[in-house]
Amino acid sequence: xxxxxxxxxxxxxxxxxxxxxxxxxxxxxxxxxxxxxxxxxxxxxxxxxxxxxxxxxxxxxxxxxxxxxxxxxxxxxxxxxxxxxxxxxxxxxxxxxxxxxxxxxxxxxxxxxxxxxxxxxxxxxxxxxxxxxxxxxxxxxxxxxxxxxxxxxxxxxxxxxxxxxxxxxxxxxxxxxxxxxxxxxxxxxxxxxxxxxxxxxxxxxxxxxxxxxxxxxxxxxxxxxxxxxxxxxxxxxxxxxxxxxxxxxxxxxxxxxxxxxxxxxxxxxxxxxxxxxxxxxxxxxxxxxxxxxxxxxxxxxxxxxxxxxxxxxxxxxx
Amino acid sequence: xxxxxxxxxxxxxxxxxxxxxxxxxxxxxxxxxxxxxxxxxxxxxxxxxxxxxxxxxxxxxxxxxxxxxxxxxxxxxxxxxxxxxxxxxxxxxxxxxxxxxxxxxxxxxxxxxxxxxxxxxxxxxxxxxxxxxxxxxxxxxxxxxxxxxxxxxxxxxxxxxxxxxxxxxxxxxxxxxxxxxxxxxxxxxxxxxxxxxxxxxxxxxxxxxxxxxxxxxxxxxxxxxxxxxxxxxxxxxxxxxxxxxxx
Numbered sequence: 096x097x098x099x100x101x102x103x104x105x106x107x108x109x110x111x112x113x114x115x116x117x118x119x120x121x122x123x124x125x126x127x128x129x130x131x132x133x134x135x136x137x138x139x140x141x142x143x144x145x146x147x148x149x150x151x152x153x154x155x156x157x158x159x160x161x162x163x164x165x166x167x168x169x170x171x172x173x174x175x176x177x178x179x180x181x182x183x184x185x186x187x188x189x190x191x192x193x194x195x196x197x198x199x200x201x202x203x204x205x206x207x208x209x210x211x212x213x214x215x216x217x218x219x220x221x222x223x224x225x226x227x228x229x230x231x232x233x234x235x236x237x238x239x240x241x242x243x244x245x246x247x248x249x250x251x252x253x254x255x256x257x258x259x260x261x262x263x264x265x266x267x268x269x270x271x272x273x274x275x276x277x278x279x280x281x282x283x284x285x286x287x288x289x290x291x292x293x294x295x296x297x298x299x300x301x302x303x304x305x306x307x308x309x310x311x312x313x314x315x316x317x318x319x320x321x322x323x324x325x326x327x328x329x330x331x332x333x334x335x336x337x338x339x340x341x342x343x344x345x346x347x348x349x350x351x352x353x354x355x356x357x358x359x360x361x362x363x364x365x366x367x368x369x370x371x372x373x374x375x376x377x378x379x380x381x382x383x384x385x386x387x388x389x390x391x392x393x394x395x396x397x398x399x400x401x402x403x404x405x406x407x408x409x410x411x412x413x
Numbered sequence: 414x415x416x417x418x419x420x421x422x423x424x425x426x427x428x429x430x431x432x433x434x435x436x437x438x439x440x441x442x443x444x445x446x447x448x449x450x451x452x453x454x455x456x457x458x459x460x461x462x463x464x465x466x467x468x469x470x471x472x473x474x475x476x477x478x479x480x481x482x483x484x485x486x487x488x489x490x491x492x493x494x495x496x497x498x499x500x501x502x503x504x505x506x507x508x509x510x511x512x513x514x515x516x517x518x519x520x521x522x523x524x525x526x527x528x529x530x531x532x533x534x535x536x537x538x539x540x541x542x543x544x545x546x547x548x549x550x551x552x553x554x555x556x557x558x559x560x561x562x563x564x565x566x567x568x569x570x571x572x573x574x575x576x577x578x579x580x581x582x583x584x585x586x587x588x589x590x591x592x593x594x595x596x597x598x599x600x601x602x603x604x605x606x607x608x609x610x611x612x613x614x615x616x617x618x619x620x621x622x623x624x625x626x627x628x629x630x631x632x633x634x635x636x637x638x639x640x641x642x643x644x645x646x647x648x649x650x651x652x653x654x655x656x657x658x659x660x
Contacts, residue, residue, distance in 0.1 A: 159504055160659065161659060183505075189504070193498065210502055
C-alpha cells in the first residue's frame, strides 16, 4: 500500500446514483455527483434530511449498490471491480436492524464471521470479546427476539466488527433509540475511534454529529451543500449565538414583524422565532425595548441544527 | 450459508421429522388403504408389483420436490422480503451467486436426509426388493436440485405472500395427476402428452425405475430432462437475484 492510500481511505469523485423506475425511462437521481475524501482514523459524518441521498451514498460505499457514474476508490481498490475485496475490510451497520432472528445472539456473530470465511476458532474468541465490548455478554445465548432496540443495535455493531474492519459504516446508528441507549452507543463508537477505526456515519441528529464527527458534509437533494468540521460550519453558516423566542400561537406573526431589523437574519418556525446574533444579551435587550413579550426567551450558542436550517431551510430557498 | 441453516435446524429439528412423516402417512393412506381395494396395478407390464410398491417411489419423489421447493420458496421469500437476511449477508465478501448456491445446497442436504429416512422405513416395511433401490437417493438429490432451482426462480417472481396461493394451485394438481397414484396409460393420449411435460412426472419415472429396479430408457430421459431444467432455472434465477439484491 502506498503512503497516499494509507491516509485517504475513501475517495469519491462525481459519485452519482440513479435508480431506474420499473418500466419507465426516467430514473430517479438519489445522489448527484458528490465528491468525498475520508482519511484514516477520522469520524466522518453525512448529515441530511430523509431522502437527501445519505443511505444511497452509504450503500455505494459498502459496495452493495453499483455506482451509476463517477469513481469510487476504497482502501486503494476500485469499488466497481474489487467489491468483495473491499467488503472484506468493511464493517456495515445498516439503518434497519438485519439481525438473523433465527439464530441466538452469539450464533449471529459466529455465522456472520463465517460469511467472511474466518475460522471457527478465531470467531469463538472474537465473539466473546465483542459481546463484552457491546455489553451483551449476559445475553449471549438468548434469542434475538428478546433484545431491546438498543441491544439489537449494539449486536449489529458487534457483528460489523467481527472481521476487525478498518472502516465502519453506520447508517443512522441511533435512530429510534432512547437517550440512555444512544449515550451508551456513542461511548462505544468513541472507543472504536480511539482504537484507530475510521467511522463513516449518516445521521439526521445534529447533536450526534457534534458529539462524534471530526468532519462532516451536509447533503440536500443528492448534493453536498456544505463541508467542514462542526466548528467551521457553525462559524461559516451561522452567528455565534441565537436568541430563541417562543410565542403563543396567534401572536407569532405580529411579533415577528416587530422584531424585524434587530438582527440580520431571523428564522421563523411554527411557534418559535430564532434571531441570529453575535451577542444574545444585546439582542434580547433590543427585543424587550420594542415591547415584544415572548412566552419564553432563551439565549444559546449556535449549533449544527442552525447550520442545517440555514442550508436547507426556507430562508435558503427564498 | 449452509452452516447458517444447519445451525438453525439444530433448534428446529422437529420440522424435518414432520417432513419424513408426511410421505409415510400418504403411503399408509393410499398405499395400504386404497391398495387393499385395488389389489395390483392394472396396465403395468409387471403384474407382480403391488400398489404400495407402486406408490412409494412416487411419494418419495414428491417429498423430495416439496422439501426443495419449500426451502427455496417459503423460507427464502421470508429471508428476502421480511427479514432482509440477505441484505446483511451481502455486505460481507459473499456474492449473490454463492448465497443462491448455498441455499440450493442446503435444500439438497435436507432432501437427502428425508429420502434416506423414507427409504429406510420403506425397506423395513418390506417394500424394497432390489439393491438398485439405493439409487433412489441420488435420484431424489437430482429431483431436489431441479425443484430447488425452480423454486429459486419462482421466488424472484413473487410479489407478495398472496402469490403462494398460485404456487399451490400448480403444485397440488401436479402431485395428484403426475402418475403418483395411477399409471400414465389410464389417460387418453392427449392428456398423456400433457402429463409427460410435467417435471414431477419425470421425477416419479426416475424414482420408480430405480426403486423397482426396472431401469430402462425412461431413466436416461428423466435424468436429462431434470438436469437441464434445473441448470437453466438456476442460471436465470441467479441473474434475476443479482438484479434485485444489488440495486
